[in-house]
Amino acid sequence: MEAKLGRVVITGVAGRVGPTVRAALHRDAEHVVLVDRESVTADGANETALKADIADLGALARSFEGAEAVVHLAGLSGEAPFADLLDTNVQGTFNVLEAARRAGVRRVVLASSNRVTGNYPIHHHVFPDEPPRPDGLYGVSKVASEALGQMYADTFGLEVVALRLGSFEEEPTETRHLATWLSPRDCAGFVRAALTAPNVSFVAAYAVSANARRFWDLAGGESELGYRPVDDAARFAAGFPDDDPFWHGGPQGGAYAGPDAVLPYVRDE
């Protein structure tokens, strides 16, 4: 029987991942505070909706009052000009952690990304404590946000879990997803575990389904967070060609990695 959570804040709840986390917490938390810069409507007495930008530290600190945990999803979720990534993903994550510290929040779950290690080749099985090899500027911003989380844990005793999400999709839609898919059910399971696992200081763990072809180690996440994913993209393998060039080699980030993916944003600067 899992412990019921108290008041939990979700930032970036209006995006793709947000509704799955919201639905999980609707059941598991006493009260859920929905934060986004877009308008969100609260559903029932155990939700509060607050429109706020993560650039606004004061607004964040007010929205975190009385919360025991924050699930931080808000941010730019793909490659973008570096200045924008610094503002939203790095400064924004700093604001969330600092607002959490000021408001006395116990735990923060950061939505990091598999793309912090997206430049490891597909035949390399990556453990969460290996050096980062980000596949682009977005991945760099997530490395920095994980580092902020580690610093807030070490320096201020905030409990921080950085979940390196795989490819969150209802179902795999491309070959790479046979390795990287994160099903909604497993996403909810990882977030619930990240919120409730005991003895956490700082944990970085891959949040990926139990895909037979996955690139990332699950044992660390299982021992530190206590969640073993249940879905496997292999169920959908018949829909994708076995001889797809993706499996011949190259970076785990696939089309997200390499100069063609990054150069447009470098040139924007």
Ligand SMILES: NC(=O)c1ccc[n+]([C@@H]2O[C@H](COP(=O)([O-])OP(=O)(O)OC[C@H]3O[C@@H](n4cnc5c(N)ncnc54)[C@H](O)[C@@H]3O)[C@@H](O)[C@H]2O)c1
């Ligand atoms: N979807 C995936 O497969 C995936 C994989 C790895 C990591 N992630 C990470 O998980 C998080 C959620 O991903 P998603 O796919 O739902 O992203 P998304 O782009 O669909 O949603 C992001 C949300 O953040 C909000 N937001 C953006 N900037 C904001 C700001 N300055 N202030 C307040 N709100 C702001 C947006 O309004 C939006 O609702 C992101 O941090 C992303 O980097 C997602």
Ligand SMILES: O=C(O)[C@H]1O[C@@H](O)[C@H](O)[C@@H](O)[C@@H]1O
């Ligand atoms: O690796 C992936 O597939 C995913 O990585 C995440 O960080 C991105 O937010 C998402 O858009 C990608 O689809």
